[in-house]
Amino acid sequence: xxxxxxxxxxxxxxxxxxxxxxxxxxxxxxxxxxxxxxxxxxxxxxxxxxxxxxxxxxxxxxxxxxxxxxxxxxxxxxxxxxxxxxxxxxxxxxxxxxxxxxxxxxxxxxxx
Amino acid sequence: xxxxxxxxxxxxxxxxxxxxxxxxxxxxxxxxxxxxxxxxxxxxxxxxxxxxxxxxxxxxxxxxxxxxxxxxxxxxxxxxxxxxxxxxxxxxxxxxxxxxxxxxxxxxxxxxxxxxxx
Numbered sequence: 001x002x003x004x005x006x007x008x009x010x011x012x013x014x015x016x017x018x019x020x021x022x023x024x025x026x027x028x029x030x031x032x033x034x035x036x037x038x039x040x041x042x043x044x045x046x047x048x049x050x051x052x053x054x055x056x057x058x059x060x061x062x063x064x065x066x067x068x069x070x071x072x073x074x075x076x077x078x079x080x081x082x083x084x085x086x087x088x089x090x091x092x093x094x095x096x097x098x099x100x101x102x103x104x105x106x107x108x109x110x111x112x
Numbered sequence: 113x114x115x116x117x118x119x120x121x122x123x124x125x126x127x128x129x130x131x132x133x134x135x136x137x138x139x140x141x142x143x144x145x146x147x148x149x150x151x152x153x154x155x156x157x158x159x160x161x162x163x164x165x166x167x168x169x170x171x172x173x174x175x176x177x178x179x180x181x182x183x184x185x186x187x188x189x190x191x192x193x194x195x196x197x198x199x200x201x202x203x204x205x206x207x208x209x210x211x212x213x214x215x216x217x218x219x220x221x222x223x224x225x226x227x228x229x230x
Contacts, residue, residue: 004155033216042223043156043201048216055215090155094216099144101218103155 002027004104006091012110018079021107025072025093032074033101034066037088046089049074081111115139116204118221127230131189135202135221138183142204146218147176147187150199159200160187192228199223 005024013019025032034046045058049068066076072093078085088108092101117136125131133147143164148156162169162176162185169176175188189196202221206214 006155031216033218035218043203043218043220045217045219050215056217058217088153092155092218100146100158100161101216102158103148106153106155108153 004091004093004102006089006104006107008107009105010108010110012112013081015081015083015111017081018077019081019109020075020077021089021091021109023074023076023091023093023104025074025091026095026102029093029095029102030072031094031101032068032072033092033094034074034076035090035092036060037090037106038086043090046076078109083111085109086111114222115142116202116219116221118200118202118224120224121222122225122227124227124229125192127194127228128191131187131192131196131226131228133187133189133200133202133224133226135185135187136183137185137204139204139206139219140183141206141214142219143207144205145176145178145185146203146205147174148201148203149196150201150223152199156201189226192226194228194230197226197228199225 007022031050033048048056052068063079068074088106090106092103094101146161147159150156160174178185201223203218
């Protein structure tokens with residue numbers, strides 16, 4: 001059974017640009033959550049999608065957005081990139097509401 | 113407002129001995145707790161979880177204990193192996209539905225670096 005797949009693994013972007021990250025959940029998982037990991041803030045919750053609907057959102061500015069498609073694949077978008085957006089972005093999927101979440105390898109975003 | 117805290121940044125243990133990682137939480141609404149293991153630049157790997165209706169859960173070398181009155185949980189690894197060396201995160205989730213707003217949200221501690229020496 002394939003795990004959570006995130007693409008790309010690494011990205012380098014310039015300040016002011018936008019970026020789109022992709023996440024394919026484990027087959028059958030309909031809940032997809034996104035997290036940002038930085039050395040200073042640790043793992044922070046961005047948002048969660050279920051059946052193409054955003055059900056929960058963390059404390060991040062509106063530059064961070066996401067969506068989910070009918071096949072449960074999800075994308076997150078960050079517009080007007082800032083240096084502080086450099087982080088490891090992690091996607092997690094789960095089968096049953098608020099139980100074990102399985103993470104992908106992450107996308108390392110560097111903003112220069 | 114850090115609702116989940118891992119007060120020990122690091123722990124060093126000899127191979128074969130017990131590793132005990134601790135975690136405290138402040139939000140009494142949390143009802144599900146998880147432990148993850150993480151290597152640098154990789155995603156966390158799920159280890160073990162426990163519901164708030166239980167006080168202990170075992171899976172092989174890993175046991176998680178939950179003390180709700182103290183708002184404290186711990187992960188025991190016995191015996192510890194060098195391959196267990198990694199960063200360990202505890203995480204908590206809250207109720208959903210009926211006014212709960214925790215859909216899909218895990219609140220993580222800051223992590224504890226475990227080093228197991230041969």
